[in-house]
Amino acid sequence: MAVPGPSVGDMDTQVLIVGAGPTGLTLALDLARRGVPFRVVDASSAPFAGSRGKGLQPRTMEVFHDLGVIGPVLESGRFDLLMRAYDGREVLREWNVHEGRHPTLERPYPHTMLIPQFRVEQVLREALPQPVEYGMPLTSFTQDDSGVTAVVGTETVRARYLVGCDGGKSFVRKELGVSFLGETWDDVRMLVGDVRVSGLDRDHWHMWGRQPERWLALCPLPGTDLYQLQATGDGDPSLELYQRIVRERTGLDDVVVHDATWMSLYRTNIRMVDRFRVGRVFLAGDAAHVHSPAGAQGMNTGVQDAYNLGWKLGMETLLDTYESERKPVAEWLLGMTTAIAQSGNPFDKRGDETLQLSLSYRTTEGEGLQAGDRMPDGITEQGRIFDLLRGPDFVTLDFPDGPVLVRPDGYVAAIGRSAIDAYFGANPVTQLHHRRVAARTAA
Known part of the structure; x- marks a missing residue:
């Protein structure tokens, strides 16, 4: 049974978080350590079970260090996984997209770590002092000068603030009437899923297909017996379709898909909101910006949104700076991920910009450490x-x-x-x- 957070005066809670993905859970964990009452509700009946995201950037790991969950995150992930391209069984190329990046005193987490999104969410949920309330869809809300009144499930909840962390199809964003400007690449579709495969080692990210329309990748998900399948194509996701794609594109009889725990058809959307805040309601994560998956930025940027907003909600001050700081980051993110996707080599060696360590809230320029910069470790x-x-x-x-x-x-x-x-x-x-x-x- 869900346990509502403590009430605040005439409020049922201080912050109502809608959506229990990485963004909503990070915000909840940050509020929890500040003693700020909150509730996390999600329309789904159970936690998300797929690996929609699978890469954590160094800056996100620094956030999780601060939130006290870096231990189980590191235990569940893997830093070094070589990419391997094939023609049938022949290895055409083997490379490391993060070659030469090593831990330093100032940058203890050197590069992207592979970890399935469902495991990140599990770590964050287990660190919360109260459970997520599943099967609780938000169906309406209104706001006034002192708070937000929301209908969640069959319950009416009064909160001082509401934060929409409810994904690219965000109900909160649509109810606010906030524009979600951008484009959809209708000609770029990808089948994705978490599958069990025999005939492959788990020390490489395996790829086939010299032609874009026959591209296939199978990436082992650390801490599981699963691989994430990515394949260009269209159609209704099914085990039979995935089995046929793997058989045809590898040309190998001994690489076999046995079952799938999650399947989806992905279309590239490149969109962002024109506002991150309307009164006492905020948007974060995919509810505010969606983009190409190239560069492994989505889950990470949502975590950064929550981390920027949490302390401001906790102090109830500087709330206007959430939009002024995070909107430029979202604009940069859409441009950067689009450039990677259009480069024709999205899996080649990555630049430092994907690590999110150089993102800054500077308002003035200058040499060396400046106000707005990330504080380095040491x-x-x-x-x-x-x-x-x-x-x-x-x-x-x-x-x-x-x-x-x-x-x-x-x-x-x-x-x-x-x-x-x-x-x-x-x-x-x-x-x-x-x-x-x-x-x-x-x-």
């Missing part, structure tokens, strides 16, 4: 910087050459005493959620 006499920052607060790191104020989401708010004082002066509520840490550099 080692001090007091411990690892990421560990010193862990938690729901602003943190001032008092370095010998001057202090750096870091936001709860790991981005620099201000550098230098006068800039920090000015930041708190302009945002006095944030000082109530602040701690200072000496950060002398380790010898």
